[in-house]
Amino acid sequence: MSAPGLTIALADRFAAIALGHVTREYPNHLAHGFxxxxxxxxxxxxxxxxxxxxDWHSCVHGYWLLASLLRRFPDMQEAGRIRALFDAQITADAVAGERAYFARPLARGYERPYGWGWLLKLASDLMPLENGRWAAILQPLTDVIRDRFMAFLPLATYPVRVGTHFNTAFALRLAADYAETAGDADLMALLTGTAERWYGADENCPAWGEPSGDEFLSSTLVEAECLRRLLPRDRFLAWFDAFLPRIGAQEPATLFTPATVSDRSDGKIAHLDGLNLSxxxxxxxxTASLPEGDPRRGVIETAAEHHLATALPHVAGDYMGEHWLASFALLALTA
Known part of the structure; x- marks a missing residue:
């Protein structure tokens, strides 16, 4: 089985999907405090x-998908529409409005941590585009979210390990890309220290509860990806050996079987397509982090291809999945 790569044709397809929903106001699910x-x-x-x-976070990572595709394929068919969208939507007034929302007293934890991570991920992919002009316009909001990470992480005694929006490892992982791109050493140090504090002693992970009925992240594998991104390679490899000591034997077995999606019109059940993509x-x-010749590489790579082949045909179709799944497909295809 051979997994597809990201082609310009697939990039245009993903872009068309996102362009069809990032300015589609309804239907809408608001998490709003009065x-x-x-x-x-x-x-x-x-x-x-x-x-x-x-919803807010899906819109943010819809913009991220478009920025990431434009960065990779500046001459793609949809490039003009993406640039026009960014010019029309990423404005000082719009960013000020988003900042004002986060200034509300009840918005202290708004979109924490999932939307926070995606906002910083978007900022990191905007930086190389058009001499950074869109990133500069977004920067006041980026600063708000960056500062919220800085304030919150020292207070967060425990991680959240569920496979949904509250997963803390995923947010750290996304924020790390911004910290590196922006050269933000203080943020990177806090992300790394927090990951070590929360996850550094974990070992023999049984992957209990995976998959549950509405998750789109593997709490086990996202934790491993978070540590891979933040730790020095030698430190990560030693940690990984202890965390999943039998992964070369396809254990825990639950990680190697793609989730079954019984109803893609149900927003929660449709999350399981995202689980397969993530x-x-x-x-x-x-796979790429392991040494050449490591026998685990083939096992893990095959699992990746199996999950991707299972989920990729369902990126579009019902709006409950279509409004967000292409972002996770892009993560997988560009890993």
Whole structure:
């Protein structure tokens, strides 16, 4: 079985999907705290930039997908539409509106940590584009989210290990890309220290509960990917040997069987397509981290290909998955 790579044709397909939903205001799922009737508002009134794609975080990583594709394929068919969208939507006024939302007293933990991680990931991919002009416009909001990581992580005594939006390893992993691209040594040191504190002593992971009924992240594999990204290679390899000591024998076995998706019109059940894609992403990055000749490489690479082949045909179709799955497919294809 051979997994596909990211071609310009597939990039244009993914871009067309995202362009169809990042400014689609409805249907919309708002996680909004009211302090009074004056806080009532439509998605676009509350979030003048990230109002589409069903929810805030999906809109953010829809923009990330478009930025990432434009960076890789500046001459792709959809490049003009992406540039026009960014010019129209990433404006100082829209960013100020998003900052104002985060300044609300009830928004202290808004989109923590998943949306935070994706916002920094978007910022990192905007930096190389158009001499950084879109990244510069977004920077006031980027600074808010960066500072929230800096304030929150020292207070977070424990990690969150579920396979949904609250997973802390995934957020650290995304934020690390921004810290590196921006040259933010303080943020990178905090991310690394937090990962060590939360996960550094973990070993013999049984992968209990995977998959559960609505997860889109493997808490086991995302933790491994987080440590791979943040630790020095030798330190990571020693940790990985202890964390998943029998992965070369396809154990824990539950990690190697793609999740079954019984109803893609159900938003929670459709999360399982994302689980398969995020597993493929992690398996691919972990394969590349192992030494040449390591027998685990073939086992893990095969698992990546199997999960990707299972999920990739379902990136588009029902809006419950279509508004976000291409982002996870892109992570897997570019790992």
């Amino acid at each position: 302090e009074g009737p004056e806080d009532l508002g439509t998605p676009r009134a509350l979030h003048p930039l990230f109002y589409g794609s069903f 597993r493929a992403w992690c398996f691919r990055t972990l």
